[in-house]
Amino acid sequence: MSKPFLQIRGIRKEYGPVTAVQDVNLDVAQGEFLTFLGPSGSGKSTTLYILAGFENPTRGDILLNGETLLATPSHKRNIGMVFQRYTLFPHLSVGENIAFPLTVRRRPKAEIDAKVREMLKLVRLEGFEDRKPAQMSGGQQQRVALARALAYDPPVLLMDEPLSALDKKLREEIQYEIRRIHQQTEVTILYVTHDQEEALRLSDRIAVFSKGVIDQIGTGPELYANPATRFVAEFIGDSDFLPCNVVSAANGRAEIAIGDSMTVADVPLHGTASSGSKAALMLRPERLLLSKTRTESGLPVTVSDITFLGNNVHVVTRTSKGNGLSVRLPFGHEAISGLNRGDAVWLRFDAGSAHVFSQ
Amino acid sequence: MASQTETESGAAYAPLRARRPTDFDLTLPALGLLILFFVLPVAILLTRSVTEPQPGLGNYAELLGSSTYLRIFANTFIVSGLVTFVSLLIGFPVAWALAIMPSRIASIVFAILLLSMWTNLLARTYAWMVLLQRTGVINKVLIGIGLIDKPLPLVNNLTGVTIGMTYIMLPFIILPLYGVIRKIDPAILQAAALCGATRWQSLVRVLLPLAMPGMAAGALMVFVMSLGYFVTPALLGGTANMMLAELIAQFVQSLVNWGMGGAAALVLLVVTLALYAVQLRFFGTDRMGGR
Numbered sequence: 001m002s003k004p005f006l007q008i009r010g011i012r013k014e015y016g017p018v019t020a021v022q023d024v025n026l027d028v029a030q031g032e033f034l035t036f037l038g039p040s041g042s043g044k045s046t047t048l049y050i051l052a053g054f055e056n057p058t059r060g061d062i063l064l065n066g067e068t069l070l071a072t073p074s075h076k077r078n079i080g081m082v083f084q085r086y087t088l089f090p091h092l093s094v095g096e097n098i099a100f101p102l103t104v105r106r107r108p109k110a111e112i113d114a115k116v117r118e119m120l121k122l123v124r125l126e127g128f129e130d131r132k133p134a135q136m137s138g139g140q141q142q143r144v145a146l147a148r149a150l151a152y153d154p155p156v157l158l159m160d161e162p163l164s165a166l167d168k169k170l171r172e173e174i175q176y177e178i179r180r181i182h183q184q185t186e187v188t189i190l191y192v193t194h195d196q197e198e199a200l201r202l203s204d205r206i207a208v209f210s211k212g213v214i215d216q217i218g219t220g221p222e223l224y225a226n227p228a229t230r231f232v233a234e235f236i237g238d239s240d241f242l243p244c245n246v247v248s249a250a251n252g253r254a255e256i257a258i259g260d261s262m263t264v265a266d267v268p269l270h271g272t273a274s275s276g277s278k279a280a281l282m283l284r285p286e287r288l289l290l291s292k293t294r295t296e297s298g299l300p301v302t303v304s305d306i307t308f309l310g311n312n313v314h315v316v317t318r319t320s321k322g323n324g325l326s327v328r329l330p331f332g333h334e335a336i337s338g339l340n341r342g343d344a345v346w347l348r349f350d351a352g353s354a355h356v357f358s359q
Numbered sequence: 360m361a362s363q364t365e366t367e368s369g370a371a372y373a374p375l376r377a378r379r380p381t382d383f384d385l386t387l388p389a390l391g392l393l394i395l396f397f398v399l400p401v402a403i404l405l406t407r408s409v410t411e412p413q414p415g416l417g418n419y420a421e422l423l424g425s426s427t428y429l430r431i432f433a434n435t436f437i438v439s440g441l442v443t444f445v446s447l448l449i450g451f452p453v454a455w456a457l458a459i460m461p462s463r464i465a466s467i468v469f470a471i472l473l474l475s476m477w478t479n480l481l482a483r484t485y486a487w488m489v490l491l492q493r494t495g496v497i498n499k500v501l502i503g504i505g506l507i508d509k510p511l512p513l514v515n516n517l518t519g520v521t522i523g524m525t526y527i528m529l530p531f532i533i534l535p536l537y538g539v540i541r542k543i544d545p546a547i548l549q550a551a552a553l554c555g556a557t558r559w560q561s562l563v564r565v566l567l568p569l570a571m572p573g574m575a576a577g578a579l580m581v582f583v584m585s586l587g588y589f590v591t592p593a594l595l596g597g598t599a600n601m602m603l604a605e606l607i608a609q610f611v612q613s614l615v616n617w618g619m620g621g622a623a624a625l626v627l628l629v630v631t632l633a634l635y636a637v638q639l640r641f642f643g644t645d646r647m648g649g650r
Contacts, residue, residue, distance in 0.1 A: 054549055074552040087550035091568045101554035104564070145550075152555065 004063075005030035005188060006156060011060035013046050020046045021057070022212035028190065030155075033182050035191045035199040037235065038209030044192045047209075048158050051190065053077050064155065080149030080157040080187075084164055086141045088133035094144050095120075095129030101152045119147035122181060139170045143177065150185060159191045163198065175201050196236055208232045228270060230357040233282045240325045241280045244356065246273045254356045256281060259321065262299055266351045271358035280357045285326040287353040290315065290335045291346045298346025301325060303339060317345065401628070408621030418622035428606070432626075435603040438517065438592065439585035442524045443578050446532045449525070450577065451570070454536035472530050480527065484594045487523045488514060491595070519595035520602075524585055531584065532577035539573025540566075579638045583631050603627055 004027035013021040021043040028034050036044035049055045051062060053074035062069045069077060088097050096103075098119050102112045120126050123143040133141055142162050149157055159178075163171045179202060182189055193199055199206050200220040207217045208231070216228040220236070227233035230241070247255040247263060254269040256279065273279050291298060301317035304324075308314075313336050315327040325347060329336055339345070408418050422428050457465050475483070490496050491513035498510040513519055543566070551561040567574075589604035596602070603623060610620035 052549070052553055074549070075555050075557055077553070078555070079553060081550065081553045083546050083550060085544060085546050087544065087546045089547065089551070089565055089569075091571075100551070100556070100564070104554065104556045104560045148550075148554065 004028065005032075005065065006190075007061075007063040007066075008047070008051075009061045009063065011047060011050060011057045011062070013043070013050065013055060014058045019212055021050070024060070024212075024214055026207060026214065026217070028188060030188055031186045033189045033191065033202060033204045035193060035203035035206045036209055037193060037196060037199040037206050039194055039235075042209035043212040044207075044209040045160055048160055048190060048192050051156070052079060052081055052158055078152065078154055080152070080154035082142065082145045082149050082157070082159045082162040084161040086133065086138065086145070086165075088141055088144055088148070090133050092133075093129060094125065094131050094133070094136070097133065097144055098129075098147045098151050100148060105152065115151055119151050122150070122184065123147045123177070137170075138166050139174055142166070142174065146178070146181065150181075150187065155188060157187050157189045159189060161193055164193075164195075171198070172201075178202060200236070206236075208235055210235075226268070227282075227355060230270075230280060230282070233355060233357070238285050238326065238328075239282050240285065240323075241282055241357075242319070242323050242325065243321075244279055244281045246275060246277050246279050246356070246358075248275050249273045254279070256356055258299060259319070262297070264351050264354070267354050267356045268352070269356045269358070273356070273358035278359055280359060282355040282357060283325060283349055284353065285314070285328040287349055288325065288327045289348045290327050290329065291348065292335065292339070292343070293346070295346050295348060298348045299325075301345060301347055303341055303343045303345055305341065306336070306339060315339070317347065404617075404621040404624055407617045408619075408625055411616075411618030411621075418618045419626075422619065422622050422626065428623075431601050431603060431606050434600050435586055438520055438524070438596075438600065438602060439582050441517070441521050442528055442585045443532075443582045445521060445525045446528045446581050447574060447578055450529055450532035450536055451574070453529070454533045454540055454573075455566075457533070457537050458540040472533065475526075476530050480590055483527065484523055484591050487519070487526065487595060491519055491522065514595055515597040517596070517600050519597075520592050520600065523591040523595040524588060527591060528581045528585065531580050532574075535577040535580070536570060536573040539570050543569050575638060575641070579634060583634060586631060587627060 006026075006028040008024055008026040008028075011021055011024040012019070020041075024043070024047055026034075036047060038044045046055060050057050051069070053069075053072070056070065088094075089100065092100065095116050098116045099112045102115060107115075116129065117126075120129060123146055125140060125143055125147070128136070128140070128144075133144070136144070145162070163174055166174065175198060178189075182202075191199075191202060203220065205217060205219055206223055208215045208223065210229075210231045216223060216232045218226075223232055223236045227236060233239050242258060244256040244258045246269075247257050249255075249269055249272075252269050253266050254273060255263060255265040256267055257263045258281065267281070269279075294300075299319065301319050303315060304318050305316040306313065307316075308331070310331070312328050312330050313333070315329065315336065317325050317327065319325065327347065409416060411418075457468055460468075488495075492498075493510040493512075493514075495513070497513060498507075501507045502510065513522070547569075548561055548565060551565045556564065587604050588602065589608060592600075592602040593605050593608075596605075603626075607620050607623045607627075610616045610623065
């Protein structure tokens with residue numbers, strides 16, 4: 001990778017006694033689609049607002065092509081942004097909205113007209129230029145907002161939960177639009193969301209925010225297969241946690257005991273743990289194997305619920321200590337046929353697919 | 360309320376009762392009051408304006424044909440326009456500041472605004488006379504700090520009327536403007552900034568157009584109220600810039616000429632209604648509150 005395009009260096013933001021962003025460091029490559037994923041209040045939006053220039057960081061710096069952005073006011077940063085709420089200018093038509101950034105830059109009329117047409121084509125809203133924002137659906141308004149934000153060819157596009165006001169079906173539709181537009185324009189996008197599915201669907205890389213810090217940065221598969229913290233494991237994909245005891249730990253691997261019936265060796269370990277300490281074992285529902293016959297290496301559990309979800313079936317089980325473990329199996333799997341609530345079953349898993357988090 | 364009564368009484372009981380009051384019935388007392396105290400006097404005034412001293416449109420011909428009276432009409436419009444303009448100029452930044460300041464401070468400013476509205480009009484006008492006169496505080500201070508050599512003529516002229524009336528009218532422009540500005544999503548202005556708009560461009564291209572309904576409502580209210588204003592122009596103005604209300608007062612009180620007084624009042628009423636119609640045409644009542 002060449003020299004980083006956008007660098008976020010030790011950004012910290014305090015509001016009185018509250019620290020919203022603690023110490024965020026991030027390098028973004030040109031043309032990358034990077035998502036800030038995290039619950040509300042995790043500092044992801046504040047970081048984005050600092051990039052937009054609406055907030056000044058208490059400490060730290062932001063470099064674009066090696067030069068600091070912080071000295072530049074919002075209106076001179078040349079950064080595009082799509083907001084969570086609808087922010088089209090209600091008194092202007094769709095065409096005038098898209099033309100707005102070029103009009104305030106006093107570009108020649110012919111150039112503006114050509115750009116507005118190009119942008120309308122990009123977001124597939126040709127023929128809508130004379131409509132007023134109020135005459136359009138929420139999804140269409142956000143597409144116009146996207147066109148407006150891209151009209152001046154910004155080096156970076158910020159998106160702050162732009163789809164959170166839309167219903168699920170429409171959201172998915174526009175997610176694909178955004179992906180297509182990203183591929184077509186090759187603009188660098190920083191995207192904020194609390195929806196893991198949205199983050200996985202859209203991003204090249206995801207930065208998981210928690211309590212003002214980035215817990216982990218990586219591609220979707222990296223975060224899923226190798227979560228650095230329990231928080232990331234909970235946030236990306238489905239997961240259940242089972243209390244366990246560490247028998248021995250070395251080189252990032254641990255041997256653990258679940259209850260008194262079962263030990264598993266060679267499980268990836270996160271954090272430090274010594275022999276005898278308590279830890280949490282993370283298991284993914286789709287990585288568990290269910291067997292109706294007793295096996296030596298299986299964990300005995302009782303089926304407490306079975307839910308049919310179309311292409312797969314969700315089986316909720318409980319251990320003898322009352323911990324819940326979910327298993328997801330494809331519809332028609334032989335292990336589910338004839339399975340009833342209250343049945344005793346045994347769960348097995350591959351040590352490499354599980355993770356131990358020290359407490 | 361009417362629909363609630365209907366559902367509660369239910370269809371089965373309806374025939375047992377006498378006719379229930381309809382929405383129209385309920386407005387009758389208010390309507391009666393309006394007719395008795397507003398419509399009737401205006402009708403009497405209209406009648407007297409075309410019957411006294413002799414039947415016909417003589418009063419109107421005299422009023423609209425005389426250059427003296429026409430100058431008073433013109434002056435009324437000039438003063439009202441000037442007051443409206445200055446009120447907007449001062450009121451907009453105040454309303455904007457109120458909309459963005461912390462609500463605790465805003466409520467204090469509102470209390471001050473309303474307090475001034477509830478203070479007696481005469482008291483406020485005399486206070487301005489004291490402040491603005493040749494030996495008043497303002498002239499003394501300006502001379503004291505060496506800005507001027509001799510006192511400025513601030514009262515008994517257009518300046519005095521404009522200052523006094525603007526002061527009284529300001530709340531009427533600030534309140535509707537505040538309502539409209541508060542409804543504007545700050546994110547829209549942030550979007551304008553990121554689009555590259557300077558503060559000035561954001562103001563002219565986004566904020567002002569969005570605040571337009573409130574500005575129009577406030578401006579019309581101030582203009583119409585100013586057209587009929589009497590106390591402040593009478594006390595702070597000079598004879599050179601008499602306003603219509605003063606003329607009407609003169610006709611009725613000094614000259615006991617109800618015919619001419621009525622004619623002048625009706626001209627004022629027609630102009631006011633015409634302006635109101637223009638306002639409805641362009642902004643409509645449903646748009647008064649904002650977007």
